[in-house]
Amino acid sequence: MISIKNLNKAFRTELIETQALRDIHLNVSEGEFVALTGPSGSGKSTLLNILGTLESFDSGEYLLDGQAVQGLTDRALSALRNEKIGFIFQSFNLIKDFSIYDNIELPLRYRGFSSAERKQRVEQALERVGLAGRRSYLPGQLSGGQQQRVAIARALAGSPRILLADEPTGNLDSLMARQVMELLEQLNREGCTILMVTHDPEQARRAGRHVQIVDGMLSEATVYQPLAVNQ
Ligand SMILES: Nc1ncnc2c1ncn2[C@@H]1O[C@H](COP(=O)(O)OP(=O)(O)O)[C@@H](O)[C@H]1O
Numbered sequence: 001m002i003s004i005k006n007l008n009k010a011f012r013t014e015l016i017e018t019q020a021l022r023d024i025h026l027n028v029s030e031g032e033f034v035a036l037t038g039p040s041g042s043g044k045s046t047l048l049n050i051l052g053t054l055e056s057f058d059s060g061e062y063l064l065d066g067q068a069v070q071g072l073t074d075r076a077l078s079a080l081r082n083e084k085i086g087f088i089f090q091s092f093n094l095i096k097d098f099s100i101y102d103n104i105e106l107p108l109r110y111r112g113f114s115s116a117e118r119k120q121r122v123e124q125a126l127e128r129v130g131l132a133g134r135r136s137y138l139p140g141q142l143s144g145g146q147q148q149r150v151a152i153a154r155a156l157a158g159s160p161r162i163l164l165a166d167e168p169t170g171n172l173d174s175l176m177a178r179q180v181m182e183l184l185e186q187l188n189r190e191g192c193t194i195l196m197v198t199h200d201p202e203q204a205r206r207a208g209r210h211v212q213i214v215d216g217m218l219s220e221a222t223v224y225q226p227l228a229v230n231q
């Protein structure tokens with residue numbers, strides 16, 4: 001589903017050039033749950049943004065469902081993104097003075113769904129994250145965990161096949177983080193492919209696969225297998 005080869009990305013300003021990603025190789029199959037860890041500044045968000053076609057790259061190859069992403073026009077990129085990809089961010093990114101309902105509905109308007117279809121999708125997504133009763137609240141009237149569930153509902157309403165989550169539990173206390181993690185795991189069991197940046201070793205362990213990035217270089221994290229204890 002995702003195939004990346006020899007991918008490089010640098011950020012250039014007048015004064016400095018930062019090589020954010022170096023020769024990245026990554027294959028993600030349909031249905032995987034991949035945790036991405038690494039120190040701050042190592043390139044995690046840059047990689048996620050490139051995967052989500054929000055950011056361009058300098059060289060290398062990115063195939064999404066067999067289709068080359070490099071060289072697509074902005075218009076083709078946003079069509080691809082809207083159809084296939086859902087985003088969840090650490091800071092929720094909800095619109096403060098829009099109701100929960102309107103927040104979830106907005107991206108569906110951009111996609112040109114009919115009002116009946118939008119209504120059905122929003123209601124289904126709200127049910128899915130257990131917030132149907134909060135539809136007319138403003139984001140500020142919800143807890144952090146609930147706001148993140150709204151952001152997940154907003155992503156889900158577009159029926160994405162891939163969810164990209166950048167530290168989705170980074171602003172949550174441990175109970176709410178666990179609830180969000182459980183929701184993501186459920187979505188993954190239902191077939192959604194997930195790539196999640198996390199700082200939490202426990203979450204990385206629970207994901208089906210763990211890759212790490214250090215100084216822009218990506219590698220599979222070694223699986224920790226405790227030594228067998230004599231019976
Ligand atoms: N828009 C940008 N302009 C210049 N440098 C950037 C930009 N975005 C990220 N960087 C740099 O690229 C490197 C990787 O950043 P990032 O992907 O945000 O790391 P992480 O998410 O792992 O903390 C960092 O050195 C960061 O300062």
Ligand SMILES: [Mg+2]
Pocket residue numbers: 044045046166
């Ligand atoms: Mg980041």
